[in-house]
Amino acid sequence: xxxxxxxxxxxxxxxxxxxxxxxxxxxxxxxxxxxxxxxxxxxxxxxxxxxxxxxxxxxxxxxxxxxxxxxxxxxxxxxxxxxxxxxxxxxxxxxxxxxxxxxxxxxxxxxxxxxxxxxxxxxxxxxxxxxxxxxxxxxxxxxxxxxxxxxxxxxxxxxxxxxxxxxxxxxxxxxxxxxxxxxxxxx
Numbered sequence: 001x002x003x004x005x006x007x008x009x010x011x012x013x014x015x016x017x018x019x020x021x022x023x024x025x026x027x028x029x030x031x032x033x034x035x036x037x038x039x040x041x042x043x044x045x046x047x048x049x050x051x052x053x054x055x056x057x058x059x060x061x062x063x064x065x066x067x068x069x070x071x072x073x074x075x076x077x078x079x080x081x082x083x084x085x086x087x088x089x090x091x092x093x094x095x096x097x098x099x100x101x102x103x104x105x106x107x108x109x110x111x112x113x114x115x116x117x118x119x120x121x122x123x124x125x126x127x128x129x130x131x132x133x134x135x136x137x138x139x140x141x142x143x144x145x146x147x148x149x150x151x152x153x154x155x156x157x158x159x160x161x162x163x164x165x166x167x168x169x170x171x172x173x174x175x176x177x178x179x180x181x182x183x184x185x186x187x
Contacts, residue, residue, distance in 0.1 A: 001120055002047050004094045005038050006087035009054040009102035010076035021102050033105035041113045053087045079155035088146055099158055100138045107179045115172045126162055127170040136180045
């Protein structure tokens with residue numbers, strides 16, 4: 001099954017005060033933590049590929065320099081729907097896509113891989129991770145839902161589609177809440 005891991009590295013960092021994706025965390029830019037893990041796990045799955053979507057020239061250039069597929073999305077400052085659309089356009093031959101966000105540096109490679117394997121093995125239509133009663137990213141969408149994702153507006157994300165089809169959504173348990181923590185403020 002052709003699966004694209006669409007890595008959203010295009011947020012505006014409004015609460016952070018500066019571009020949080022370029023913030024140094026534990027010796028490297030924030031956006032690199034999960035990206036490096038996703039690239040690593042794709043080496044074990046021939047039909048999985050990372051697509052990094054960004055509005056930042058520095059991130060775009062750095063990612064492309066490492067032969068990671070990158071999409072420059074200058075309209076991403078208008079909202080996450082623009083990043084989602086740009087990623088899906090680059091994933092035209094996908095049977096499914098999983099969206100990951102670049103401000104979750106603590107999601108482990110093992111959890112990301114287990115989530116993806118579970119969704120693929122069960123041929124999930126929709127899916128996301130859950131910890132306690134909190135759902136979050138990453139989120140999985142089969143090709144059947146790409147048209148609805150493309151129709152999202154401004155800052156609407158995939159959660160809108162997941163909420164519309166709760167009976168079609170598979171949930172994958174993450175036991176450590178820190179893995180799903182978004183970095184929104186300077187640590």
